[in-house]
């Protein structure tokens with residue numbers, strides 16, 4: 204076995220966003236030895252970008268309860284969400300908010316001192332009735348507040364951090380137990396074997412597979428691809444949420460809060476277009492409904508601008524004071540990136556890739572589950588996943604705004620609780636398989652050799668991949684476009700085998716990191732476009748022009764894509780824990 | 793790699809942030825000025841990167857000013873680099 208530095212912990216957590224840090228804190232507080240690996244400094248994780256807030260039925264502003272929240276989430280998921288996991292999450296939500304408050308998150312208040320809650324898309328009272336107000340926020344920096352509070356708590360609890368270490372691959376033994384990961388220090392390229400009795404993947408989403416995205420550059424789906432390479436199929440990857448209100452041509456997000464506060468979309472004729480698509484909820488309809496509406500307006504020639512390629516978000520009628528008070532940040536974003544002031548001029552808008560609903564399949568205890576013979580969900584011993592990289596599945600075909608911060612803390616905590624039980628039953632480290640370590644090491648060493656031949660550069664291949672995914676696998680999809688897209692992605696994967704980097708140094712070799720990230724993007728892109736091609740219906744964020752209806756008879760099932768065997772499927776868990784199922788209904792807002 | 797090359801690579805990695813807005817602003821500036829930045833300018837840039845993401849965003853979106861004049865000038869430079877790129881595209 205290669206002679207490399209080794210470190211041993213009870214539990215390894217890959218990813219220091221809200222999901223990873225919530226799990227780490229639970230484990231450290233339970234006296235487990237915990238290592239957290241993060242490729243960027245923890246408080247620079249993508250959770251920091253979440254502005255809008257986190258859902259919980261606290262009923263502080265309007266009447267509410269967890270059962271209504273559950274109904275909205277099931278309906279929002281277009282009936283692809285697992286109802287046991289959704290019940291668990293919605294019931295746990297108020298407690299999750301109070302815990303965060305206890306850790307130091309300064310949630311915004313109402314005059315009576317209780318937590319302020321804003322209305323978000325897809326929220327209703329009384330199972331589909333009037334608009335609810337369910338989203339708790341710390342001004343417009345909820346993610347930042349959560350991340351910093353959890354990080355401070357982890358420092359206090361003595362969690363061990365490997366900052367700016369890049370995790371390469373999972374390590375296993377011959378029986379298939381996952382026993383940690385190979386990582387390297389980005390500063391000097393030194394590899395380290397981190398051995399652990401349990402490993403939790405919490406590496407976040409993969410928006411970087413698309414050209415226009417709200418996601419930071421770090422969101423390259425590393426954990427998802429690590430799971431794929433370890434033989435775990437990815438679930439429901441065709442469901443990628445496009446946020447309806449991205450700044451056209453740039454990708455940055457204009458929070459849903461802008462519409463919550465009274466902003467609305469207009470087309471080239473100045474028409475308030477959402478009245479036609481969602482007569483009741485209008486601009487606060489679910490995200491996929493709004494995204495598709497914008498794309499339809501543009502396709503049908505009612506787009507704005509010289510190229511008629513976007514619509515406009517109108518905020519100027521709210522007045523400068525409201526914009527400044529309730530939506531700080533948005534105004535400056537527009538001034539900085541577009542040179543326009545939304546208090547005077549509408550903002551050019553187009554859907555932008557925002558959230559990965561699919562991911563590593565888990566049960567509601569965070570255990571990664573795979574089909575084995577006739578069992579659709581057999582836990583992989585020692586392997587857990589939580590946060591955006593996981594698919595529990597609480598978001599199904601479409602996530603509701605404010606449900607992701609909730610998901611990451613609820614299931615980060617749940618996974619940690621299960622890990623604590625697992626550690627009690629598995630007290631000793633098992634022996635790593637040499638082959639598993641060798642192959643992880645080879646993936647890194649491939650880029651260490653001096654550049655040979657004239658292979659293509661990483662930047663060229665990455666840009667091409669992102670363009671192909673945008674043109675062939677975004678808001679509108681049909682057979683021809685997807686078939687062509689699959690072929691193009693597969694050709695790019697072939698070309699990547701001969702790619703080169705020009706930097707073979709050890710110190711701060713970011714070219715090598717980018718090459719490894721691109722390999723991960725390819726894994727996620729393959730899973731996404733193959734799953735989209737295979738699903739012959741429209742459901743939630745997956746909208747097919749050639750199969751416009753939802754087809755519950757044939758397609759109310761989860762997709763699974765694996766590198767070895769391609770597509771497979773498993774049933775949706777329609778039975779909640781303690782209440783009646785919500786049977787599928789047409790999803791109208 | 794030369795020591796200047798290493799320093800640049802390190803700065804580039806530290807421009808990887810949790811927010812797309814920061815990725816775009818910081819990388820646009822760094823790529824534009826990598827050849828011409830003096831040792832001192834690199835040091836100021838590095839100091840600025842110490843700010844937490846949310847604070848850095850507030851500085852770059854002019855919601856806040858740093859107590860250091862040098863950092864404020866740098867922020868203005870970064871904003872300028874962005875606006876000139878925006879008008880190029």
Ligand SMILES: Cc1cc2nc3c(=O)[nH]c(=O)nc-3n(C[C@H](O)[C@H](O)[C@H](O)COP(=O)(O)OP(=O)(O)OC[C@H]3O[C@@H](n4cnc5c(N)ncnc54)[C@H](O)[C@@H]3O)c2cc1C
Pocket residue numbers: 217218219220221222223240241242243245248249250251252253254255256257258346368369370371405406407408417418419421425426456557558589590591592604605606607608609611
């Ligand atoms: C602009 C924006 C606004 C949003 N607003 C909201 C909102 O208002 N409400 C809401 O509920 N949700 C919102 N979301 C979604 C939500 O922010 C994310 O889904 C959530 O924060 C993901 O958290 P996470 O812990 O799973 O991962 P992240 O916070 O993305 O963290 C991933 C971690 O994994 C690490 N990592 C990744 N790969 C590797 C590797 N190879 N080696 C080592 N470390 C690695 C990273 O360093 C990082 O620490 C928003 C998303 C965006 C993009």
